Amino acid sequence: MSSASPNMNKRYSLRDQPLRGKTTTMNHLRLRRLMEHNSRLRDNLQRPRIRTSEASLSSIIEYCKTTQDPLIPSLWGKLEDPYALPNQNQCCCAPPYEATTDDNDTYIYAILPLYPL
Secondary structure (H helix, E strand, C coil): CCCHHHHHHHHHHHHHCCCCHHHHHHHHHHHHHHHHHHHHHHHHHHCCCCCHHHHHHHHHHHHHHHCCCCCCHHHHCCCCCCCCCCCCCCCCCCCCEEEEECCCCCEEEEECCCCCC
């Protein structure tokens, strides 16, 4: 035990000596960072606050009144579908044709265009 006690005294005696320059600068950097972080937190605490429900209530009501929902046609009415084909008077299944006869009484069928030219 007598041999271990001088080593223990040396370890503790090193702590009593003044700290080296490198460790003091690291400690100062840590302290400065903590102080800056603390000041930022204090600034955040002093910022004016309101409840989320109060802040968003008016914007939610305004959005619901002005935005039309196509999934609720009973409330907003049927909206026009921008992807639907335009309304046509002619049938799109088979094109209409016109039958005429020539001099030999042979019928000639002409396919008319779907859309007016």
